[in-house]
Amino acid sequence: MHEMGIANSVLHAVRIEMTRYPEKYPCKVCVRIGEMTAIDQDALRFCFEAMIQDTDLVTLELAVEFCPRRHRCQSCSHEFLVHDYDSRCPQCLSFETKCISGDELELAYLEVEEYGPSTVGAKSTERE
């Protein structure tokens, strides 16, 4: 159950990034999660929701971009998705293939919005 730590790191990164946009608030943060990272998406969402409760980030949405395991063949350079752990190249049948994706645990992007009359969220309420 390290999803709490992951959620905490995501929120920490959002707060740091937001210091660059004092006139805006964050609406959505997108995290890239690879198949091989052992991160449970539901558990991550659960932790994320729990951690933003009663904070100024309560309206922040979490988006997850799932990255399946992909390999590149060392012999013929073919790139393919690995199903059921079968990492053999489907094109030339070589076993010499290298993992090129599936190990991601990255922050992809953050969506920010100007504070305005229609803004919902703790921070905007303070301003009104």
Add this chain to the structure above:
Amino acid sequence: MDRVPLERKVLNENDRLAAELRARFKEHGVLCLNIISSPGSGKTTLLERTLASLPRHDRVAVLTGDIQTKNDANRLKRFNFPVKQITTGGTCHLDARMVDKHLADWKLEDLDLLFIENVGNLVCPSSYDLGEAAKIVVLSVTEGEDKPLKYPSIFFKSDLLILSKIDLLPYVPFDMNAAAENARKVHPGMEIVKVSCQTGNGLHEWMTWLESRRTANKPLAEATVS
């Protein structure tokens, strides 16, 4: 609405600290190995047997992690090498900050080899880089040969698989070949060593692996002199 690209690791802070640790290990020629398994697979027993067979003057230290108690450190201290317990208090894995903190009063220049025994857990430790040169995963024969398929992440990220408790093979339905095949499905080319810490079977292969890593880790100049 503006979209700001972030494009960095989620565990940026841990990874930054781990990179610092890795650089320090490299500077002082310390081989750091992060040992991971389920609880009860025999990490501490393997370390006991390892420390017992190393010469007394060897420059070896151990950090051992658990949620509670100093039991493992007490077991490992009997071999007179520096040993420190990291008690996480509930956290199910070690992170780079804990390692950094517990290394504070050791001089890395006095060490060649640092074992980190992670908290018993096959999932969470796989996400946290500790600055190690390699992760080692231990799987005991009482756990079932499909563990690599059920918990692929740690097998994917470990350089070496140690199949432990092989003295129990006559009593448990564990298919050694299937276990090796499953591990290599997840991690093609994974190195595998089979050991029994009770009979000593396979310990020689483990020590040979360790020695080859230690030799490879020595700075080039030193290796040429010796």
